[in-house]
Amino acid sequence: MPDFAQLKTPIAFVVILTILGCLGGAAIGYLMGTYHPAYYRAMFPNVQPQRLDELSVGIGLGVTQGGFGGFIAGTVLAVASVFANARSRSGDSS
Numbered sequence: 658m659p660d661f662a663q664l665k666t667p668i669a670f671v672v673i674l675t676i677l678g679c680l681g682g683a684a685i686g687y688l689m690g691t692y693h694p695a696y697y698r699a700m701f702p703n704v705q706p707q708r709l710d711e712l713s714v715g716i717g718l719g720v721t722q723g724g725f726g727g728f729i730a731g732t733v734l735a736v737a738s739v740f741a742n743a744r745s746r747s748g749d750s751s
Contacts, residue, residue, distance in 0.1 A: 663742060667735030674731030675724055682723015683716050690715025 689696055694711035701709060 664739075667738045670734045670738065671728060671731035674727040674734065676727070678723040678725070678727020678730070679720045680723070682719035682721070682726070684719070685723070686715035686717070686719020687712065688715075689719070 690712035694715075697711040697714045698706065698709060701714070
């Protein structure tokens with residue numbers, strides 16, 4: 658089991674990519690809610706048009722979906738980093 662010092666970089670990958678995913682998703686959701694609000698009206702047809710705030714929906718969905726995507730990408734990168742470090746350490750001891 659790697660010690661905490663070896664896990665700093667993989668944990669940083671997950672945290673940074675999750676934050677970047679949230680920010681990127683919020684930006685894309687803002688742009689979609691501002692310039693193409695009909696997309697969200699089509700996604701939620703049962704909501705009355707006067708009750709649907711397309712900008713808020715876009716930002717909210719963008720943050721959650723972007724954050725999840727960033728978390729998955731960071732986790733994959735972190736696991737690959739841990740395996741690469743473990744493999745290089747096992748090769749050094751030979």
